[in-house]
Amino acid sequence: MTPHLPVEIQLPFGLTDEHLDLRVICKAKTPVVLEIPTDFDEQLDGSKGTFGEVFAIQIVLTLVRSKVPLSIRWSSDTVAALIASSATQPLVAVLVSIEGARHQISGAIAEAELLKLLTDARKLLAKYRLQADFFSDRQIVLCTDSRGYSYPPDLYEAEARLRSREDFEGLIQDILFGQMANISEATEAYRFSSALGVIVAELFENSHIHGRFDLAGALLKPDAMRGLVFKRIKFDLPVTVNIDGRQKATMQIKDCLEISVFDTGVGYLQSFTREPFTDETDLGYEWKVLHNCLERHHNPEIRDVRASHRGMGLAEVLRALQQLQGRIEVRTGRLFAQRTFLPGELQAQMQPLSSPLAYRRQPIPKMLDYQKKYVGVPSKHDPVVGTAVRVIVPLK
DSSP states (O other): OOOOOOEEEETTGGGGOTTOOHHHHHHHTOOEEEEOOTTHHHHHHTTTTOOOHHHHHHHHHHHHHTTOOEEEEEOTTTHHHHHHTGGGOHHHHHHHHOSSOEEEEOSSSOHHHHHHHHHHHHHHHHHOOOOTTOOSSEEEEEEBGGGTBOOOTTTBOGGGOBOOHHHHHHHHHHHHGGGGGGSOOHHHHHHHHHHHHHHHHHHHHHHHHHSSBOTTSOBOOSSOOEEEEEEEEEEEEEEEEEETTEEEEEEEEEEEEEEEEEEOSOHHHHHHHOSOOOTTSOHHHHHHHHHHHHHOOOOTTSOOOSOOOOOOHHHHHHHHHHHHTOEEEEEEETEEEEEEOOTTSOOOSBOOTTSTTGGGTOBOSOOEETTTSSOSSOOOOOOEEEEEEEEEEEOO
């Protein structure tokens, strides 16, 4: 059999390239080389919210969980700085935590020195606490379950108990402390952190319950991990401005808070049905199950054997996001779904004018397809492991 030539992927954006045939790579176990360029940081900062780093993380974890041989090629000019600051580099944090990857470098740093950098970075990640002053635009708290570090104190109490909703609200308030100048009043800041804290608690609880175990209830390994990511981003939003007495559509950069949650679990479909995922699984059925999981209202024909939740359901999540003028994106299995209430973006699937709730302009509890934008019919994507969720909320 002719060996496969390695697929080379340039980070950070190459992992989310629509032309990347992830399904074929995973099925054929084609070796993959991830190239980290010297300007990795600058590229991330310049994406203006168009790049979902959490979805790139999910692709990396799909590769390694699918037993694809993975090599990570670092630039000798930036490797020491990037690895040493991995707690503020979410994608880098995941790369240094992978168990089976081969790390490559050429130039001034010897292999032994690189291994020490990686070992030190893993220890620092295990001790890292989320920073209230937000000295970096990005930071991550990482649960490396298969390495035995599953319960960081930012997210868990003693004896591996998930923190309360109130604690998650407090965590959001702490993270926002350095951003309070962007939020005009204390009451607005409280409303902001309270609504977002509930959403984050809901999302991370899902990873806690469904992101650690396989269908038989055994702890996932190797390369099983979960994460919570905070980012401060610049996001280009459509606005209408008055120029010489005429209304003109343009784009304006807004300061936003991005919060992401990811895991390497079995995903919504398998978690709900307790059945293995296959290529023959109906896409419409997978879409329906996603909504059942998010809504907590279940099809009586589908027996729900999942653990109980403190969940508030999709309707409440969307109402909170509408209040915050935010956006949510979810990728799981072959699905990529979204809803947006960002200023200037079209708000589809709202209560019809004939509804008694129409005057409140409340959203219908339904996700929309990421590609089709305003349509509740799913597009088929290459399957990924676990679940990745991205929430974006303007700070003003």
